[in-house]
Amino acid sequence: MLEGFVPFPDDFAARYRAQGYWRDQSLAQEFADVFERYAERTALIDGERRYTYAQLDEVSSNLALNLLELGLKPLDRVVPTLPNVAEFVVLYFALQKIGCIPIAALVTHRYAEMSQFVRLAQARCVVYPTSVREQGGEFRFAPIIDRVQAEQPCLQLRLVLGEAGPGEHSLTALIDKPANLPASKLSELRIEPTDPCIFQLSGGTTGIPKLIPRTNNDYAYNSKVAAEVAGVNGDSVLLLVLPIAHNLPLACPGIQGFLFNGATVVLHANTRPAEMFALIEKHGVTHIKVVPALLIRLINDPAIDGARLDSVLQIQSGGQRMQPEVRIRTRQLFPNAFVQENFGMSEGLLMFVRQGDDEEVLLETCGRPVCADDEVRLIDDDGREVPDGEVGELACRGPYTLRGYFGVPEYNARQFTPDGFYRSGDLMRKHPSGNYIVEGRKKDLINRGGEKISAEEVENLILMHPAVQNVACVPMPDAAMGEKMCAFAVLKRGATLDLPTLVAFLHTHEIARFKLPERLELLPDFPVSTFGKVSKKALGEQIAATLADEARTAQAA
Structure with missing residues (x-):
């Protein structure tokens, strides 16, 4: 067993097997059946490139053999940071075939995140594009990666999407190059179904993200049950524009759930509405995954007028x-579409609303658990059910919910109850229908268009600025993104600071761009709670009131 991994208790594992949730197969074994059953169907579309199930199987097996020849082996950790391209999917299945564990990094992550992931996971390999376009130029x-490799001796292999430079291997070439090793090498590998098949990333409140081990058993079931509740079948076509490694696009039901059912996945690397509408029409897209910020953009974009969206179900x-x-x-703009609200966490538990739910339930709740053996409690600060x-804090356990973060036993002791319920930090209320309503969170997070930002991580960096005496980062409401980050700062005597200067300073710490504050408010001192702590609640109310006043003033003008 991988050191630092917390397995499911034996009695619960036996129950999940008896119920049929766990099939005791690796993801590679699960998909071997899928690739054979749907061999001639189209599995994946990326621009003008198309892969049948048989072709996806063949090309991922070839890459797996080439990666074996480079020295990768079961349980090695790999950090892929790739955009929504077919190479990610090929790599993902190749890694599953040799039992490597990908870390679900994003192409928006930079040095600060990449160095953390490699160190936390003791990763042997990273995969990245040569460059990406971003605001202000090319990154x-x-x-x-040179710096990360110099600092972390565990990092031995570097794969680049494109032409390889010094110390790199070309992922593109490894996909195309006929393997030297025989195919039998893959069947000789032993991959335990109870071992992790991926490390998803937490939206934790501390500066360092936690690694979420998802096992072969639980991740396969996660995708299958999500696909069932989402109405996926062999005629379904998914348009995927959200970041491909996130839990929702990858597995809820995502790529995995659609492929389990012989469906087609269309990849696209940006969220421009006009391009999405064209792809919907071209490929007869039936399913779209969005965050509310993206959906708001879609329904308000002029290109929606005249777009043929009747295929979307x-x-x-x-x-x-x-x-x-x-x-x-x-509903008015997508005439045949059911809008399925869901609540999910990379740690496991999924809740979906269902077709046929009452109107109030559809409009006000985030759904109910997808599995009969999802156990949900709403608890108070002392762990008692409310x-x-x-309103109480969501605590949960079940056949696809983790039993511990990777390698952090002290943290796990705080985040899990003695009987194994994960304390999520989300505040919820149970609706009379049995569905749940999200009421907020205990965790100190900003939810920017679905990306969870640790306030503490950004605060720790801002405190390093020589002008700053104290700082508190809080969410501020935003019509498009839901929330953005506002940094409240108390400056040292005689110091000055503005937002562009602060952002430029944070850029020197090489964090992902989505973590940057988008407003700076200066105060002589912070409001405090009755316990003497900075009252982020009061600061949140203050910025919300300020924004409302500014909106009224602008409207009056």
């Missing part, structure tokens, strides 16, 4: 609560 990955929304008005407007209708 090249090789220089930051389901729009799955996650990441944050959708306002009822957005859902109602979406009465139905009252």
